[in-house]
Amino acid sequence: MELPGGLGGNDAPDGESLPELLRSWRNRAYPREVSETAAPRRRRSGLTQRELARLAGVSERWYGNLERGEPAEYSEGFLDRLSSALGLGEAERSALYLRAIGRPPTSAVAPGSAAAAGMDLTLQQFLDNQAPNPAFVTDLAWNVIGWNDPLREWFPWAAQQGNQMLWALLAPQARKQLVDWEGSWARPYLGQIRYARAQHPDDEALASLEREILARSAEARKMWNLREVHEHADGDLRRLRLPCHRGREVSVRIVALRLMRSDRLRVNVLMESGRAVGA
Structure with a gap:
């Protein structure tokens, strides 16, 4: 046909x-x-x-x-x-x-899919072992490809293979749930996108992510023009106010990891203040 x-x-x-x-x-x-x-x-x-x-x-x-x-x-x-x-x-x-x-996809496999990014049972077991701390894996363009149950409880959108940056920078609820949205989250995230684009200038998924964010948000364009660059969020202490916490503000320490087998995967664990990984 x-x-x-x-x-x-x-x-x-x-x-x-x-x-x-x-x-x-x-x-x-x-x-x-x-x-x-x-x-x-x-x-x-x-x-x-x-x-x-x-x-x-x-x-x-x-x-x-x-x-x-x-x-x-x-x-x-x-x-x-x-x-x-x-x-x-x-x-x-x-x-x-x-x-x-009017044209087929650039990649035969969706870049945000677990198959494309290398998600496997061993990595999923690692995520599950971080409970009760939320943990998740993203690909190079911040598509969420793996998560544990606490992460799904904290951020229901992530369990639908959402995109970390699009939610944080464009979703209206993100401004309420990410405390000090502009200073602690939006500007550092845009700086991370800029850094990733410099590292991988030919990656279409990253280029598409940048275009979509800047096309849909005048506020993001204004912050982007500050030309800030951030490599990663490892070790950062940030605050959240999520529906699952019933209005209680929670401080989390971000642990960001790279896998030796692939520089295109990011593993993130959100350590609630006073709680250790694997506790």
């Missing part, structure tokens, strides 16, 4: 539009806990546009434009997060790319 415009593929249904495909994929997706405030309710299977937009790290309006088939500069990072949220296979991911931006 052939895709519109002569772009073909046996796994892409002939004649189906992008809106039709997206609605079908969204309706079959498994409902997840994507809202921190939504009351439990009886519902059918599938995700709402609002839920899917939150999982993909964009506004409901931005996702709605895509589902209506409106042309825009949709980034690879956004399309890959959408693929992950919808649980698409690689053929379906390619179909999404072809219909949304």
Whole structure:
């Protein structure tokens, strides 16, 4: 079967539009806990546009434009997060790319996927052993590819293979949950992105992350123009005010690690003040 415009593929249904495909994929997706405030309710299977937009790290309006088939500069990072949220296979991911931006994905495997980044059982066991401290793994572009149960309790969005930087810099709730948002979190994070871009200037996932953040936030553009550079957050003491802590402010020491087998993986452990790793 052939895709519109002569772009073909046996796994892409002939004649189906992008809106039709997206609605079908969204309706079959498994409902997840994507809202921190939504009351439990009886519902059918599938995700709402609002839920899917939150999982993909964009506004409901931005996702709605895509589902209506409106042309825009949709980034690879956004399309890959959408693929992950919808649980698409690689053929379906390619179909999404072809219909949304007219070309296949740069990588045959989604860069934010565990398979692409090298997540395995040994690394997952290491994360689990850090409990009760939250721990997680990100790839080079800060896509969360592995986590333990405490991390999922603290940051529910991360368990949907979210992106650490997009949530921290663009999500409205991040400004409330990350104490001293601009000074302690946003500016250091932008400095880390700048440093990573200097180290890996040809990495498309990093370039896409930078473009998306700067395109969606005037405040981020203003901080970016300060041209600050930060290598990592290892050893930093920062404060959080999360819903799971019921309004209590928590101080955490960040332990950031690199694996010897790959310089493209980051392991992070959040040590609550007075609590040791593996305690």
